[in-house]
Structures are given as C-alpha cells and as structure tokens.
Amino acid sequence: MNVVEGTTFAGYRIERRLGSGGMGTVYAAAHPRLPRTDALKVLSDARADDPEFRARFLREAELAARLQHPNLVAVRDRGEHEGRLWIAMQYVEGVDLTELIRRGPAVLDPARAVRILAQAAQGLDEIHRAGLLHRDVKPANILVAERPDGPDRVLVTDFGIARGADDAATLTGSGSFAATLAYAAPEQLGGGAVDRRADVYALGCTLYQMLTGSVPFPRHSPGSVLYAHLHEPAPRPSLRNPRLPKAFDDVIANAMAKLPDDRYDSCGELAAAARSALSTPAGSSRRRNRRAALVAAAALAVLAVGVPAVWFGTGGDGAASTANDDHRPVAASVEPAQWGAYAYIAQTFPELLPSWPFGAGYQDVSTCAPLDERGENRSLDASVPVARLFCLGDGDPVESVQVTCNADRSPIGPSRSFARVEGDEHWSRPSGTGHIFWGSELYSGTGTFLDGQTWGVLEVYFDDPSRNFCKLRVVGAGPSGAGLRDRWWSDAPL
Known part of the structure; x- marks a missing residue:
C-alpha cells in the first residue's frame, strides 16, 4: 500500500x-x-x-x-x-546534527559542538555497557532539540546495524558494507575485530566535522576515502579552522588513531578530552594522559542531566501526550503473549502501561520488569500470588511506576505506604472511583537510582472490582508529591 x-x-x-x-x-x-x-x-x-x-x-x-x-x-x-x-x-x-553543521560556525561554535559531543558520548557509552556497538555513528544519527531557554537536548538514534560486541562481522550477508564510509574505522574497512573503539573513531570523525564543517577525508571516490581511513594520518582541525585551539589536533589524532589500542577507551573519554581542549588557548597544544581523561569523563557523567528519550522531526507541537476526556481503558492495544503471567495487569491498565514490556505507555513509561518483595527480578512467566511490576518513567516528572496486584483479585484497600503525607482525596472519573495519597519519602538501601534521595510519591487505589485488586505507586517530581498530582495524575488514563 x-x-x-x-x-x-x-x-x-x-x-x-x-x-x-x-x-x-x-x-x-x-x-x-x-x-x-x-x-x-x-x-x-x-x-x-x-x-x-x-x-x-x-x-x-x-x-x-x-x-x-x-x-x-x-x-x-x-x-x-x-x-x-x-x-x-x-x-x-528538532533537527539532526547534519543540519546544524550545514548552518555553519555562527550556529555551531566549538563550545556548542563539545556540549553536543558530550551528550552523544553518554548515549553511546550506554550502548557499549549493554554489550552492543552502534557501528554507524554520524551526524545524521545524532538528533538535536534546540531550546532557546536552555541547553540542547541530544539523542543518538538508528540502531539498524547495531550488533552484539562479540559479533565480529563487518559486512552484511550480501557482502555490502553496512556503515557509512566517511566515518568508518580502519578495522571495519579491513575486516578486523571490531569493538566499542570503532564507535569512538566515528564519533571523532563527527567531532572533526562539527569543528570544521567538513568530513575528515573529503575525496572524489569511495576508494580514495577507504584508502585515507586505512593509511593517511588523521587531519588537523586547526589547519582548516585556525581559530581553534591546537589541542583539538591531539584530540582528533587520538580518536582517529589507526590502531584501536591507540584511541580513547570510551566515547566519554573522548568527550572529556574535547572539553579540556576547549579551555586551552588558541595556538597552544597539550597532551593529556589516559588517567586524566578518565577522571574528566567521570565528572562529565556526574554532571549529566536526565531528559526523556525522543525521536525528532522538523515540525509538530512537541507537547507531552495527554489522555482522552474519556479515560476508559482500551484493551486492544495490549499484546498478552509478550507479558506472560503478568498479562492481566497490562490488560487492567492498557493505556497506562505499554502494549509490550519494552514499549512505551502514558508519558513514556517503559522497561517494565516483575520484582519480588525484596526488589529482585522475577520472570514474566512466573505466576505469583502478589505481582509487582516495576516500570521506568521518562524523568519528567515520573522516575518509576510500580503496579501491585493480587492474583486472586482480592481487593487492596486504601492505605498509604510512605513516610510523609501531603494530601489525600477521593477521586471520581468516568471510568470509576477511588482514592489517592501524595507526599514524599527518603529512599535508602534500595540499590537503585532512587537511593539516598527524597522523592515525591503518589499512590492510587480503586473502588470498582475490575481494578480494586491493584494499586499504583508513582515516584518522581523531586521532593514533593504535589508535582506528580499536578503533572501525572491530572491526565493519567485511569
């Protein structure tokens, strides 16, 4: 069609x-x-x-x-x-990085380029921690949302040729090269073993293009580009852009070294070196040892600001989704086979939870995993008397959503389970009635990203038999539950 x-x-x-x-x-x-x-x-x-x-x-x-x-x-x-x-x-x-590069240095100055690089590096390092490689890092696969009142939001996209880190294949089954030639590491081109440092090389090529407006090896034929990646030294960005600190020459040379062992060990290490080069006076150069770069990379990770993951186009209002006026769930969107023994929970809250565990539901709640009473993972196929489903939010405002349900469908009565209550009320909607509590709690000893902080909490209970065997616990929105009540509960599809 x-x-x-x-x-x-x-x-x-x-x-x-x-x-x-x-x-x-x-x-x-x-x-x-x-x-x-x-x-x-x-x-x-x-x-x-x-x-x-x-x-x-x-x-x-x-x-x-x-x-x-x-x-x-x-x-x-x-x-x-x-x-x-x-x-x-x-x-x-939003736009992709290719468009920003096309607009030139008046829009994409070195400081902004380094900030974009740092966020892209954080995403790529997460891919590597998961045991995967991207294999096609380039400006077209780095998306940027420009915000006049704050920093850019940067996301890496397009994992179509990503493979496990232990998969040494470089060519597709038909024998054609999978990555984009202008950013391909020598080992990808030569058929050698490929690891995360191939993505470091490609990110170095991308940094060079942000700083100069040109790909590292502009040539007239694919063969000459291939030869340059394999045999020619990395280009010096300060020769093409004399206003750059010469320290960037060392950064690019390290990132684009022919041998993987001579490159930065991670994308975060490359980003840290670029940030250091930015602070070096123009015309001067200094080499940094591996340990210093690692320390700086750790600092970058600590300073990272969490934002929701998105796909960017070039239009639309970009507003967060809101529920319909009729909050009644529509069960047709749920894929029961994907949920195993927890399908009845997904069917009870089909517009709140994603259609499959790794999909996205209301306000992008996703990555839903069953937990036992100690907070340890269970299998989706294991039936338990009391099921606890823990899902991640997008951080704006929700960090997590936990759904607890009695498998025998016995009611769970309203009884808040957190330390500080700021308010409670009976609620009524077209879909039914129930009770909500909101407040805050200090999390400690959980072994999760919530540890050591005071978070807002909101709990939802239901009166109608079709849902009164479940309760919801929503965490996020800083140290008060009021933000969850205003920004999550007001439009929650319940």
Whole structure:
C-alpha cells in the first residue's frame, strides 16, 4: 500500500513525511487513541521482501526498546501491517546534527559542538555497557532539540546495524558494507575485530566535522576515502579552522588513531578530552594522559542531566501526550503473549502501561520488569500470588511506576505506604472511583537510582472490582508529591 499524507497505516493517520534513509521512511503520524503525534518509521517497500533487511529492521526495534537512556531515542511500539514492518517513536520538534553543521560556525561554535559531543558520548557509552556497538555513528544519527531557554537536548538514534560486541562481522550477508564510509574505522574497512573503539573513531570523525564543517577525508571516490581511513594520518582541525585551539589536533589524532589500542577507551573519554581542549588557548597544544581523561569523563557523567528519550522531526507541537476526556481503558492495544503471567495487569491498565514490556505507555513509561518483595527480578512467566511490576518513567516528572496486584483479585484497600503525607482525596472519573495519597519519602538501601534521595510519591487505589485488586505507586517530581498530582495524575488514563 502507498503511505501518503491523509491515509491510515497500522491505525496511525499519516500527517506528513519527515525523511527517509536506507532502511525506511519516517512519517509524522497521529496516534490511534491518544491525542498526540508519533514518528512512524516504515520499512522500505523496495526492500520489504529481503529477509536480511527485515531482520535488521526488527533488530533496530528490539535494541532501541531495551536501551533506556536520556541520550538514546526510545521506541513506543512496533509491528507489521499488510506485510510491512513499522516502528513508532516519540516525536518532538528538532533537527539532526547534519543540519546544524550545514548552518555553519555562527550556529555551531566549538563550545556548542563539545556540549553536543558530550551528550552523544553518554548515549553511546550506554550502548557499549549493554554489550552492543552502534557501528554507524554520524551526524545524521545524532538528533538535536534546540531550546532557546536552555541547553540542547541530544539523542543518538538508528540502531539498524547495531550488533552484539562479540559479533565480529563487518559486512552484511550480501557482502555490502553496512556503515557509512566517511566515518568508518580502519578495522571495519579491513575486516578486523571490531569493538566499542570503532564507535569512538566515528564519533571523532563527527567531532572533526562539527569543528570544521567538513568530513575528515573529503575525496572524489569511495576508494580514495577507504584508502585515507586505512593509511593517511588523521587531519588537523586547526589547519582548516585556525581559530581553534591546537589541542583539538591531539584530540582528533587520538580518536582517529589507526590502531584501536591507540584511541580513547570510551566515547566519554573522548568527550572529556574535547572539553579540556576547549579551555586551552588558541595556538597552544597539550597532551593529556589516559588517567586524566578518565577522571574528566567521570565528572562529565556526574554532571549529566536526565531528559526523556525522543525521536525528532522538523515540525509538530512537541507537547507531552495527554489522555482522552474519556479515560476508559482500551484493551486492544495490549499484546498478552509478550507479558506472560503478568498479562492481566497490562490488560487492567492498557493505556497506562505499554502494549509490550519494552514499549512505551502514558508519558513514556517503559522497561517494565516483575520484582519480588525484596526488589529482585522475577520472570514474566512466573505466576505469583502478589505481582509487582516495576516500570521506568521518562524523568519528567515520573522516575518509576510500580503496579501491585493480587492474583486472586482480592481487593487492596486504601492505605498509604510512605513516610510523609501531603494530601489525600477521593477521586471520581468516568471510568470509576477511588482514592489517592501524595507526599514524599527518603529512599535508602534500595540499590537503585532512587537511593539516598527524597522523592515525591503518589499512590492510587480503586473502588470498582475490575481494578480494586491493584494499586499504583508513582515516584518522581523531586521532593514533593504535589508535582506528580499536578503533572501525572491530572491526565493519567485511569
């Protein structure tokens, strides 16, 4: 079928085309049930019958869904419609890094380039911690939301050719090269063993392009580009842009070293070295040892600010999604087979929770995992008398949502379970009635990102038998639960 403006695809109404690449085309599309716009990526029709291409497309969805990080694009949903595969991602207004580079140094000065590099490095290091490699780092796969009243929001996207770190393959099954030649590490081109330092090399190429406006090896033929990556020394950005501190020459030389052992050990280490070079006076140069760069990289990680993961287009209002006036759940969106023994919980809250554990629900709640009473992971296939499902929020305002349900459907009565209560009230909506409490609690000894901080807490209880065997516990919004009541509860699809 043709995917054009005004048509419906997999329940989404196509609003406009955002762009296309080797794997498919991305559209702005209206969500089937919620009043929001998603970015819908549809498999290329020309490659729809290619088993290898379909496998790569599905791998992108699976990898992106499991990698939850402020600097990585998150997947909302995925599926197949009339033989064509698709992925739905959050959409807000923004551009990719290629566009910023095109605008020139008046828009992308060295300080901004280093800030963008640091956020992209954090996302890539998270990929590597998960045992994966990106393998196609380039400006087109780094998305930037420009905010006039604050710093840019930067996210890495497009995991279509990502593989496990122990997968040494460089070529696709058909023998064609998978990565983009202008940013490919020598070991990718030469068929050698590839690890995270290939992504460091590509990120170094990207930094060079941000600083100079040019790819590292501008040549007239693919063969000459390949030869340059394999044999020519890394270019010196200060020769192309004399206003740069010469310390950036050392940074690029290290990042683009021919041998992986001679490069920075991580993308964060590269970002730390770039930040140090930025503070060096123009015309001077200094080499930094590996340990100093590691210390600086750790400082960058501590200073990182969490923001929700998104897919960026070039239009739309970018507003957070809100629930319909009728809050009644719609069970058709849930995939019971994906939830195992916890399917009844997902079916009880189908618009709140994602359709599958690694999808995205209300306000991007995602990565849902079953826990026991000690907070340790259980299997989704294990039936338990009291089920606890722990899901991550997007941090704005929710850090986590925990759903606790009695498997025998015996009621859970209102009884707040946190230290400081700021308020409570009986609630009534078209879907039913119940009670909410809100307040705060100091978390300690949990072994999670909540440890050692006071967080806002909101708990929701239900009167109607279809949901009174469950309760919700929502954590986030700083040291008070009032923010959760105003920004989460007010439009929660319950």
